[in-house]
Amino acid sequence: MTTFQELGLQDNLLKAITDLGFETPSEIQEKSIPTLLASDTDMVALAQTGTGKTAAFGFPLIQKINPENRKTQGLILSPTRELCMQIANELKLYSKYEPQIHTVAIYGGASVSDQASQIRRGAHIVVATPGRMQDMINRGLVDISHIDFCILDEADEMLNMGFYEDIKSILSHTPTTKNTWLFSATMPKEVSEIAKKFMKTPVEITVGTKNSGSKTIEHQYFLVQARERYQALKRLSDANPDIFSLVFCRTKRDTQSIAEKLIEDGYNAAALHGDLSQNQRDLVMKSFRSKQIQMLVATDVAARGIDVDDITHVIHYQLSDEIETYTHRSGRTGRAGKTGISMAIITKSELRKVKSIERIIKQNFVQRDIPTGIEICEIQLFHLANKVKKTEINHEIDRYLPAINELLGEETKEELIKKFFSVEFSRFFNYYQRATDVKKVSSSEFEDREFSNDGGSTRFFINLGERDGFDWMQLKDFLRDTLALGRDDLYKVDVKESFSFFNVDDHLADKVIAFFENFKLKGRHINVEVSKKESKKSFGARKSFRGDRGGFQNQKRSDDFGKFGKKKAFDKKPGKKGFKKSF
Numbered sequence: 084m085t086t087f088q089e090l091g092l093q094d095n096l097l098k099a100i101t102d103l104g105f106e107t108p109s110e111i112q113e114k115s116i117p118t119l120l121a122s123d124t125d126m127v128a129l130a131q132t133g134t135g136k137t138a139a140f141g142f143p144l145i146q147k148i149n150p151e152n153r154k155t156q157g158l159i160l161s162p163t164r165e166l167c168m169q170i171a172n173e174l175k176l177y178s179k180y181e182p183q184i185h186t187v188a189i190y191g192g193a194s195v196s197d198q199a200s201q202i203r204r205g206a207h208i209v210v211a212t213p214g215r216m217q218d219m220i221n222r223g224l225v226d227i228s229h230i231d232f233c234i235l236d237e238a239d240e241m242l243n244m245g246f247y248e249d250i251k252s253i254l255s256h257t258p259t260t261k262n263t264w265l266f267s268a269t270m271p272k273e274v275s276e277i278a279k280k281f282m283k284t285p286v287e288i289t290v291g292t293k294n295s296g297s298k299t300i301e302h303q304y305f306l307v308q309a310r311e312r313y314q315a316l317k318r319l320s321d322a323n324p325d326i327f328s329l330v331f332c333r334t335k336r337d338t339q340s341i342a343e344k345l346i347e348d349g350y351n352a353a354a355l356h357g358d359l360s361q362n363q364r365d366l367v368m369k370s371f372r373s374k375q376i377q378m379l380v381a382t383d384v385a386a387r388g389i390d391v392d393d394i395t396h397v398i399h400y401q402l403s404d405e406i407e408t409y410t411h412r413s414g415r416t417g418r419a420g421k422t423g424i425s426m427a428i429i430t431k432s433e434l435r436k437v438k439s440i441e442r443i444i445k446q447n448f449v450q451r452d453i454p455t456g457i458e459i460c461e462i463q464l465f466h467l468a469n470k471v472k473k474t475e476i477n478h479e480i481d482r483y484l485p486a487i488n489e490l491l492g493e494e495t496k497e498e499l500i501k502k503f504f505s506v507e508f509s510r511f512f513n514y515y516q517r518a519t520d521v522k523k524v525s526s527s528e529f530e531d532r533e534f535s536n537d538g539g540s541t542r543f544f545i546n547l548g549e550r551d552g553f554d555w556m557q558l559k560d561f562l563r564d565t566l567a568l569g570r571d572d573l574y575k576v577d578v579k580e581s582f583s584f585f586n587v588d589d590h591l592a593d594k595v596i597a598f599f600e601n602f603k604l605k606g607r608h609i610n611v612e613v614s615k616k617e618s619k620k621s622f623g624a625r626k627s628f629r630g631d632r633g634g635f636q637n638q639k640r641s642d643d644f645g646k647f648g649k650k651k652a653f654d655k656k657p658g659k660k661g662f663k664k665s666f
């Protein structure tokens with residue numbers, strides 16, 4: 084195994100590395116450090132966040148800086164304020180035994196004049212966001228015309244955020260003699276173009292497979308109906324009592340509303356999105372880092388700067404349309420040699436997206452079921468039992484023992500255990516005893532929407548058909564859009580020449596009738612009538628596809644809870660049926 088000494092690092096850096104507790108170089112460090120130290124070369128390194136890339140460029144950079152010369156020698160461009168601060172802090176730790184080397188971070192949302200005066204006092208290394216850097220160059224507050232090294236960190240993120248023009252302009256103020264080191268998690272076309280345009284025959288380094296997700300991450304998906312996403316999220320959290328997670332939503336509105344709902348439901352959650360002030364964002368991040376927040380609900384843009392180790396789960400409340408985004412999101416867990424889980428809550432229509440992501444990350448997803456109430460209760464119970472077992476006794480309690488004994492002395496040991504556990508546990512038990520389990524949705528291509536439908540279904544007649552230019556798919560789209568129904572709300576569309584049939588769940592039937600009461604299409608009155616009411620049984624021909632799920636679930640749930648209430652269920656050991664089955 085290679086050591087840091089063997090990479091060619093000097094004593095002052097080695098001492099700092101020992102202080103940091105790094106024992107062996109990570110793969111990216113092993114590959115980049117000797118090359119960067121031994122030659123004046125450009126480099127393109129493909130590495131995920133969390134692979135130790137800050138040190139991969141930071142150690143050689145510090146070793147190559149001449150502290151005697153006060154000019155700015157190294158420029159690091161990074162996409163967000165948080166990352167800038169983090170990189171600057173790391174570099175300060177690396178140069179702990181080279182106190183003459185000064186690193187200054189410049190980023191938006193903080194005083195320009197303060198940052199300018201730090202630069203004036205001397206900055207061998209400047210770590211900057213492209214926007215603020217451009218601004219300070221324009222005002223003549225920073226001079227990068229003599230730098231020897233330019234590092235583009237998280238290049239793909241910077242380009243995603245629209246910094247291409249800024250980067251181009253910043254680079255035009257740097258000398259052609261410098262070396263450029265580009266780090267990126269993925270290599271989209273835009274990043275290759277930057278490399279081609281601004282770099283000279285760069286050495287290429289790849290950690291893992293190109294464009295692949297980190298192998299330390301297990302990718303899971305949970306198939307649910309769209310309206311049960313939130314319930315699914317709550318259950319995933321409840322089934323992982325020590326969760327420390329990032330939850331991704333697509334829009335600021337969803338981010339805010341999901342975080343609010345979680346808070347209302349008693350979770351340690353917060354929102355992070357672009358509508359918050361910098362101050363609010365800093366506060367949220369501080370609470371998250373200190374683990375006061377267990378679930379940080381964020382938009383992709385806002386989460387870009389988050390570089391927190393120990394995130395146990397990344398939850399995709401909604402998948403992003405951009406497949407690249409998946410890699411960035413899930414790369415927030417499984418960092419620094421730890422393992423992590425990336426969980427995507429998806430609807431059936433998103434299955435195809437999962438397949439595309441699998442091809443990109445070259446890893447398969449595992450399909451999991453949303454835990455049932457009974458499973459969650461068991462997990463919570465044994466989590467509590469383990470916590471009690473690991474708890475160190477606080478002997479301050481000793482002096483109160485006689486009084487407590489007097490109060491509880493009559494109870495048997497078994498009763499006491501049950502009572503203590505019930506203090507915490509009943510909250511979950513009572514909730515899940517009442518809650519309906521999230522329905523399992525089959526990924527089978529053949530299974531129609533109606534087979535997972537608990538209630539009845541209404542079949543409608545409509546006087547539109549092939550003659551009016553509709554095939555079944557067009558009619559389905561037309562009706563769904565016109566009625567503003569969800570993707571799976573309308574089914575069994577059967578188009579004849581001059582009329583058609585379709586089904587909706589019973590609870591939507593009134594809406595359909597009311598909507599078409601006076602509806603005209605191209606001046607023609609459209610007639611919609613109930614053709615027949617159908618119960619689940621009337622779909623008997625294909626019933627075999629659904630097994631005994633769906634409508635029977637409620638029955639099963641109360642049976643399980645009945646059993647759980649008896650003493651026997653408490654005797655179950657971890658690993659036995661139901662306990663942590665899917666985790």
Ligand code: AMP
Nearest residue numbers: 105107108109132133134135136137419
């Ligand atoms: P980075 O990819 O630079 O954000 O690093 C991710 C985390 O890994 C940071 O907390 C680093 O301090 C840590 N780290 C970097 N290199 C090593 C190493 N060789 N050994 C252990 N931890 C490391």
